[in-house]
Amino acid sequence: MTTPTLSPDFLDTDAVRTAVERVLDDFLDTKSGSPAPPGPPSLSGLLADFLSGGKRIRPLLCVTGWRAVGGTGDPGPVLRVAAGLELFHAFALLHDDVMDDSPVRRGRPTMHRTLAALGAARLTPERIERAGVNGAVLLGDLALLWSDELLHTAGLTPAQLAAVLPPLSAMRTEVMLGQFLDLEATGVLTDDVEATLTVNRYKTATYTVERPLHIGAAVAGAGPAALDALSRYALPLGEAFQLRDDLLGVYGTAESTGKSPLDDLRAGKNTTLTALALRAADRVQDAQLRELLGDPLLDEKQAAIVREIFDATGARETVERMIEDRRQRALHALDTAPFTPDAVAALRRLARLATVRTS
């Protein structure tokens, strides 16, 4: 295994990405041979394929959190912790895609679809779909277990490990609870904007932004004041991240987001966008939304009708305004934060990456 290194600019986005990806590649390489029962296709290879093309937002935040509170010296341990977050995220996405029965992820067929196709030659028709789902669930489980292994082989001191475990544990539980809330809400459209923001906070704001920052900061031995300062930046930014995601799910292009702009609408996802639209809709619009959202056969023409209603009710504009408001709050929090200047600059860049993105 090669020792991970960073360019002199610790927080150069591309350098961190490259370093994290090298950790992941090396780790999965060690898994490609052993422990090897004969038979299954290369599980580590499937995972490596799945991992390619991610934005690495959580690892970036983790390394930046470490640096922000004064982390210095060998970045090896924090990079391995950061890479573990990416593997954990792979677990969450793999299971998410199964639960939503999503067809496409990062411009490629989702894992359960890929594995179903692999099994098509040797299985009876009724077993094909199940084999895909089962394989993707198992591969997700494996990604979760391996994310743990990365953490435990990260070279942390016992004190560092003890500091990392509480926020990590909280992060992992929160994302599960967020998923449960999401699941509960699926199939029943809601105009309860606050409820969608609650799911947003559990599913994304803490999971994607706050906890990765805290985990990196914990590696550097951050105290409560530094963690609070990170939260003041992280929570509004995390909400903005999810709101941008909601918009991209409806208005994005397949080329940039890697998934069809019909998927979220067909799934009938309850987002802040849909809740705002339902709340502001007149009777005709309300009926149209309830007919079209969640229709698994919704076509591009019908999607255009939904988008028009999102525009006409002002829902889209409101979400854009909410994103901007939250981004400003996040940036404002940095003005008084006790972070290193290079980290503040990096956090500003990440705020942009998270909210102004097109993918």
Added chain:
Amino acid sequence: MTTPTLSPDFLDTDAVRTAVERVLDDFLDTKSGSPAPPGPPSLSGLLADFLSGGKRIRPLLCVTGWRAVGGTGDPGPVLRVAAGLELFHAFALLHDDVMDDSPVRRGRPTMHRTLAALGAARLTPERIERAGVNGAVLLGDLALLWSDELLHTAGLTPAQLAAVLPPLSAMRTEVMLGQFLDLEATGVLTDDVEATLTVNRYKTATYTVERPLHIGAAVAGAGPAALDALSRYALPLGEAFQLRDDLLGVYGTAESTGKSPLDDLRAGKNTTLTALALRAADRVQDAQLRELLGDPLLDEKQAAIVREIFDATGARETVERMIEDRRQRALHALDTAPFTPDAVAALRRLARLATVRTS
């Protein structure tokens, strides 16, 4: 949280079970309120229900492994580690039941069926089944995460944790790989007896017996010689455990096993029993087995035909002989093992529990 205690006889089976169950109850109690987003049903309550009625074979082995190599003093940490293994097992079973679409577990509807029924009132028909599957997958994920939390709050010293992690990590990966092998083999009947024994080793022998013993022994600081001695006992016993399971899946009663004796046959599970029968079958028997095994509508009369073939081909008797042979090897390994006498007595009892059981 109450401090776990054991009766003066450290290895009394019922006392260990009770102590482990108290740890699990206390842990899930701490989860029943927080971290609490509003909404979902009591996830910890669902898990507590699911956990009730288990044999606790892995926790028993874990505590016995600790004691065998000289573990003394406060049993609190090893009991929490042992309870973590039971939560991990809950994760494995929850996902297993989803993958096999099993209807019944421990005499009750499986979790995905239970959750589907809970959702029936508010969901459209096509969403009901999916909601059950998704909920059970998530609850399994949560059980896995919480098993980790139990480990990390077990009160282990850094040295103990460092010793526990490698066998734990290996155990968790192995059971996944065993599941993949199982999955690969599903839907295509095999007469390859060796292949079924390989899956058996990965899926059960190490997972159920060897690794729990090693994990307990690691808490007590066992060296390589002690671990090897445990393996010599554990691996044959673990194979025997799975072979008994295979027989109980076909010849057991619903009252004692908690599941229908038709499930395994309907699923077309490849077991050593089926492989032996296929290998020894004449042309007529072979055709009958291939017609009936894996038929999701197989009835009791057809099951009786399959059982007759298992008997007539000598497959059942061979499996019984294999169990006895392996049990003897496990017991024989104890004759020269450097374990405490009370642990040797407990390991003899556990060998009986694992191989002569009816549930």
